[in-house]
Amino acid sequence: MEVHFKVIGTLLTLLAFLHAGFPRYFNWATEFAPLSLINRQMMYVHTLFIALLVLLSGLLCLGYAPDLVHTPLGRVVCLGMGIFWLLRLVVQFVGYSPQLWRGKRFETMVHVLFSLFWLYLTVVFLRVYWQ
Template identity: 65%
Template sequence: MVLQLRIIGLALVVLALLHAAFARYFNWRTEFAPVSLINRQMMYVHTFFVAFVVLLMGVLCLTSAPELLGTPLGRRVALGCGIFWLARLLIQFFGYSPELWRGKRFETCVHLIFIACWSYLSGVFLLAGLG
């Protein structure tokens, strides 16, 4: 299970770094041009902090996997991470319209990859937290 947490740690660091490309990839300059300044800046700030939390979670897994498994506090933190990723998995089903991916090969593939990723993350963290 230590190896699983370290693999997750590496994946989360990569995921956090990928957030840096979101604004360009999703064309936020154009998409958010008609939005008020506060709403535009909130999107950027919230994206930064989501990426920051994901980065810290990844660093925690890389540096403290045995403690996450072997101490009461570590198991509580792992359980919290499991609940976090389980919530993200549920959002994948109920927070995004199927119009975004249904009938589109690439988007459907990404949707399924995210379901697999969020399932893996929540499963490993929940097992670590409850084990």
């Protein structure tokens, strides 16, 4: 099971750094121009802290896989992470309109890939808790 945490840790770390490209890729300078200053800055700040949380989660998985798998505290942390990623998986389907990806090859591929990733995270974390 610990090897799964190494894989997860690596992927979460990469995902955290991917967030740095969001403003440019999603053209936030133009898209957010009509927003008030507080709303614009909130988007940037929240994205930064989401990326930080994802990075720290990845580093936790990379550095403390044995503790996550074999200690009571680690298993409770896995329960929390499992719930978090399960909710993220649900939001993938109820929080985003299918219009954003349906009928678009790249967007559909990304939607499916991330859905599978959220499912993988959910299964691994919850399996550790219930072992």
